[in-house]
Amino acid sequence: MSLVPPRVPALIVKEFLAVWRDPKSRFVLVAPPLIQLVLFAYAATFEVENAALAILNQDRSAESRELAARFTASESFRAVKTLTHVRQIRPTIDHKEAMAVLHIPPNFAAGMKRALDTGGEGVGVGVQLIVDGRRANTALVLLNDAQTIVADYAGAVAAERGAPGPPATLVSRAWFNPNLDSQWFIVPGLVGTLTLVVVTVVASLAVARERELGTFEQLMVTPLRPVEILIGKTVPALLIGLVEGIFIAAVAVVWFQVPLRGSVALLALSLVVFLLSAIGVGLMISAYARTQQQAIVGSFLFLMPAVILSGFATPIENMPGFVQVLTYADPLRYALVILRGLYLRDLPADLVLDQLWPMAVIGTLTAGAATHLFRKRLQ
Numbered sequence: 001m002s003l004v005p006p007r008v009p010a011l012i013v014k015e016f017l018a019v020w021r022d023p024k025s026r027f028v029l030v031a032p033p034l035i036q037l038v039l040f041a042y043a044a045t046f047e048v049e050n051a052a053l054a055i056l057n058q059d060r061s062a063e064s065r066e067l068a069a070r071f072t073a074s075e076s077f078r079a080v081k082t083l084t085h086v087r088q089i090r091p092t093i094d095h096k097e098a099m100a101v102l103h104i105p106p107n108f109a110a111g112m113k114r115a116l117d118t119g120g121e122g123v124g125v126g127v128q129l130i131v132d133g134r135r136a137n138t139a140l141v142l143l144n145d146a147q148t149i150v151a152d153y154a155g156a157v158a159a160e161r162g163a164p165g166p167p168a169t170l171v172s173r174a175w176f177n178p179n180l181d182s183q184w185f186i187v188p189g190l191v192g193t194l195t196l197v198v199v200t201v202v203a204s205l206a207v208a209r210e211r212e213l214g215t216f217e218q219l220m221v222t223p224l225r226p227v228e229i230l231i232g233k234t235v236p237a238l239l240i241g242l243v244e245g246i247f248i249a250a251v252a253v254v255w256f257q258v259p260l261r262g263s264v265a266l267l268a269l270s271l272v273v274f275l276l277s278a279i280g281v282g283l284m285i286s287a288y289a290r291t292q293q294q295a296i297v298g299s300f301l302f303l304m305p306a307v308i309l310s311g312f313a314t315p316i317e318n319m320p321g322f323v324q325v326l327t328y329a330d331p332l333r334y335a336l337v338i339l340r341g342l343y344l345r346d347l348p349a350d351l352v353l354d355q356l357w358p359m360a361v362i363g364t365l366t367a368g369a370a371t372h373l374f375r376k377r378l379q
Contacts, residue, residue, distance in 0.1 A: 011233075012232050014232075015206065015232060033194045033195075036194055037194060040190055041183055048076055048138050048141040048142060048145070050077070051078065052100075053077040053078060053079050054079075054088075054102070055072075055079055055082055055101075056084070056086065056102065056104065057104045058103075058104060058108075059104050059105065061109035063112055066153070067149075070152070070153050074149060076141075076146075077100070077145075081098055099139075100129055103129070105128070127150055129142070129143065131143060176345045184259075187252045187258050189336050189340065190252070191245060191252060192339050193312055194244065194248055195244050195245040195248065195271070195278075196274075196278050196307075196331075197303055198241060199238075200278050201282070202237045202241075202282065203237040203282025203286060204286045204295040204296070205286065205295050206233040208286050208289045208295035211291065230370060233286075234276075234279050234283065237282065238272070238275050241275040245271045245275070249271075258343055260343055261344060262343065266352050267339075270355075276360075276363040277360070277363035280364075280369075281331075281362075281366045283370035284366050284370040285298040287370045305326075306330050306332050309327045309330045309332075310327070310330055310335075312336060316333065334355040334356070335359065338355050
């Protein structure tokens with residue numbers, strides 16, 4: 001005797017047909033994930049290039065012109081305006097004519113010469129970079145880039161004139177992402193984020209669709225038990241999510257050249273557990289909603305906080321303490337740790353399991369809540 005009654009596979013096939021025969025459902029499953037993958041991967045970047053730069057060079061010496069040229073030659077800055085007076089700095093920033101203003105003072109060349117003659121003891125020369133702090137992340141990146149440009153220039157001038165170098169130098173090295181490519185950080189996160197969106201929406205519509213189409217009453221009079229109905233709703237969403245997740249994971253490696261250093265088997269296992277936890281949330285929403293519109297609204301009420309609290313864009317460690325507690329109920333939080341770990345650093349199996357069991361607990365609790373709500377609807 002089969003452990004799975006024949007009526008359950010029949011319900012699974014019926015769910016696949018219901019999704020596939022609906023043109024809107026087919027569009028939701030295919031188009032949005034592809035569009036979001038391209039947009040997020042290329043548009044959501046932490047790198048700053050061609051930031052508008054205004055230059056106020058009050059020294060007009062060969063040294064100051066060389067420094068200004070180093071700024072304009074870098075990929076981070078693009079000269080858009082030349083200023084002639086300090087009074088022009090504020091309106092340039094206020095009116096967003098430039099993201100930053102490079103101010104080289106009148107005594108720049110003389111200060112450089114004094115610093116070289118005395119070995120830099122007690123003498124300094126200042127170069128000012130004013131940035132638009134309304135875009136805080138961009139401003140921080142530009143400040144770091146500017147410090148690197150000025151330090152390289154000072155070192156080159158000292159070496160050219162035979163001056164002693166600094167007593168110590170900092171040699172930086174980035175592990176796991178040597179080029180600090182932001183796509184290596186963002187794209188693995190998209191594997192979890194986009195599959196979460198698709199699976200949650202599909203699962204949340206599973207029961208709500210039956211009510212809106214008037215087939216829920218027909219489902220109630222079938223020999224199917226509540227648990228069997230939920231299984232029939234879970235399997236299609238799981239398979240759809242696996243196909244989406246595997247496709248995006250492959251695109252990350254083939255198109256975006258993100259290395260997959262970890263185990264493919266661990267990646268597949270993690271995707272299954274993560275999807276089951278997301279499906280549990282979706283079925284819980286679906287069992288509570290009476291219409292597809294309510295189900296979609298409920299899905300996005302869950303998805304937006306889930307993405308924000310997951311650490312996809314901002315580190316969880318930077319969030320307030322009470323917000324960090326809320327992240328423990330977010331399955332995407334654990335999935336991102338696994339995905340980024342497997343892609344970039346070959347995360348060991350024991351550390352993967354540390355992130356898997358919380359997702360399994362979330363899936364069990366949400367599936368149990370969905371079963372309870374579904375039974376109440378049947379009464």
